[in-house]
Amino acid sequence: MKRKLTVGAALSATLILASAIQVSAGTAQAAPVTASSKGSTLRSAELKSLAQSYAPAVAQAAGLGASEALVAKDAVLDANGAKHLRFERTFAGLPVVGGDLVAHLNPAGKVKSVDKAAEATIALPTLTPAVPAEKAAKQATGAVQATVGVTIDEDESPMKEVTGSSEPKLVIWATTGTPRLAYETVVEGVRESGIPSAQKLVTDAATGEVLSTHEQYLAAAASGTGKGVFVGSVPLTTNSASGTFQLKDPSRGNMYTTTLANKTSGNGTLLTDTDNVWGTGLVSSSQSAAVDAQFGAAATWDFYKNSFGRLGIRNDGVGAYSRVHYGRNYVNAFWSDTCFCMTYGDGASNTHPLTELDVAGHEMTHGVTANTAGLNYSGESGGLNEATSDIFGTMVEFSANLAADKGDYLIGELININGDGTPLRYMDKPSKDGGSADAWSSGVGSLDVHYSSGPANHFFYLLSEGSGAKTVNGVSYNSPTSNGSTLTGIGRDKAAAIWYRALTVYWTSTTNYAGARTGTLKAAADLYGTGSAEYNAVAATWSGVNVN
Known part of the structure; x- marks a missing residue:
């Protein structure tokens, strides 16, 4: 599903993105289980x-x-x-x-x-191969030279040169058909494009027939540097190919960034560079926004992996791609489930790109939500959907820990969509934006989802930091409660762990605020125990935003 302003995965003056919380792997003091969708x-x-x-x-x-x-x-x-x-x-x-x-x-x-994985009974008459290992290696090499094999990228060229192969290893092939003795061989080479490749082949040890071929890698990771509009100077993992570098990260599911060059359709053109130094930090360089986008995707990947063991948005190890320079004067950013990609406009006068770090984390979290609870994008569940993106988008900002964009509980504070330097949303007191609700009421579900997210964002801030005046990372906050209670926070790490487990284990597409309370209490019980300080804090904090 393509998400823009009208369906709420986009960023605009009325749209409110990420909320702050820092999560580190293994921080939560879980009882029998850590924050994971399945345990x-x-x-x-x-x-x-x-x-x-x-x-x-x-x-x-x-x-x-x-x-x-x-x-x-x-x-x-x-x-x-x-x-x-x-x-x-x-x-x-x-x-x-x-x-x-x-x-x-x-x-x-x-x-x-x-x-x-396979039900077939294994009963082999012999474990002695009819094909000698040396011949098996030659057969595997010949098969690859004949371009037998599956490439990671469909548009990649055939292998033009074989550079070596591993010693064939005897295995039992049981994936398909009757189990049989086979060889497993890895053949390395270089494709026509100059990109290295490694084919893992399984061949029948009696006949040499190719039973399976799979490309293990099709990339040579390189260490580059970039200077983005918002992220400042950052390291980038790129792909080395044919004497040039691609803004593509082999270490994170081959995520990559393209430019649409002000068009509004297509996949865009993959960004390349000759010296692996990307962007100038100025919008006048088309690479600067791309640096923000690529780093944002990497930071989002790292946050979910390091915090929850989640490998990518779908948890399948596949990296999403990003498109920059969408349209002209497009003041928005959006996630699309259809293309499995992030898209960023260049903002007013094409000089204010929407590539801030918490925007990236916010939008890609819509993809995580779609692949877990699938919260409907209307009513109270829609508010929870938006709040989830705010929460984990800000978590990405905190976890990245950049000097140029420090973690905070302000949403989209650097992109200046309002034109007066104010952020889109405030997690400590959501109503400061002029439309969001601080606490639940019977009519909250009738608000735009970016405003009905207020009680959940407020809950998350209070659970993390507690009520009252305080300063975090140089930003002053003063968060009240709806019932006048005084709350002590449990920290961003634990609050995020609870929210993630509720999202991935307990919530469904129709979960409302009452259901969110129930789900987070179950999650807190799973992680820290029923009656624990964390469990009690979740209950008290929901009461502090009038969800009882």
Whole structure:
């Protein structure tokens, strides 16, 4: 779904973007689980060891044979003690490609169910390959030279040169058809475009037939620098290709930035540079806004990954792309689910781009919401949708910790859409913008969603910082409560962890403010325990914005 001003993912004088909160991975003092949409995803040696201890029971429940064994890969622990253990499988000591499985255990440790990648029984007549390893390597290389393989980017050219290959490794192929002995080989080379590539091929160990080919990487990451309009001087991870550099980040799902050159359609043209030094900080350089956009996308990626273990907006490891210089005098920015991309206008007179950091985090969070709770964009759920973008957009700003754009609880304070230097929204007292509600009332759902977000934004500020006058990062705030209570904040990290878990675990498309209260209380109980200081703070803070 394309989101602009009319549907609320955009930025304008009436639109209010991100709210401030800093979240760091592992900060929350969770009870059995950290802030995750499905529980606590932990990959430490201790957790793998825990998972491995259940391997025999899982193998028995899965009906594996005597020659098969399980190797722990990952573990997700729910708040109630339920376990979701991911394993790779081996047969006679050989890795089974397509043999992975996930076992679901109840809190007592009993296996309830097992989800297998492949159901076929493994029973091989021999483990001796008919094709020698040396011949298998040549067959794999020949297959790649014949351009067999899937590229990461559909428009990439075929491989023109093979530079080497790994020693073929014997595996069991069980992904499709009858399990068979196979070789796994990685063939490295260079495409016509000059970009390096690595093809992982699986070939039949009896015939040499190619069973699978997949490109592992198609990028050479490079360290560049940029100077944006708002972010100042920042490091950029770029892609090196054919003697030039692309504003494309191989380390973050290949996210990239294009220019629309004042057009309003199309994907735009990927920005390139010869010296890997981007922008001047001035709007007169077309690269400056692109630096803001690319850094904003990277900062959003890092925030979600470091705070919640979320890999990208869809949690699938794929980076969204950004388009700058949209239209002429376009005073807006928007996220589109359709193109899976961020778009920024250049503002009034094409000299005020909308590429501020909290704008980037705000808009891309609409994508996160769409892929989790899917909050409807109307009524109270619409206000919660906008507030979620405000909250995590500001979290991105705080977590990036830039000297040029310090974290604050002001929304869009640098883009100056109002023309008088004021921000779009204030989280400590939302009504300061002239339209937002400070607290819930029966008519709040009839407000524009950018104004009905007020109670949620206010809740988040109060939960993070508490009520009354204070200064944060050099900005003065004075936040009242609707019931006159005095509140003590629990910190941005914990407040964000609670909001994220409620969004990803408990809320649905129709959640209203009452449901938001219920969901965040459940989330606080999951993370910190029922009756904990954090749980009690959530309850008291909702009362402080008249949600009881």
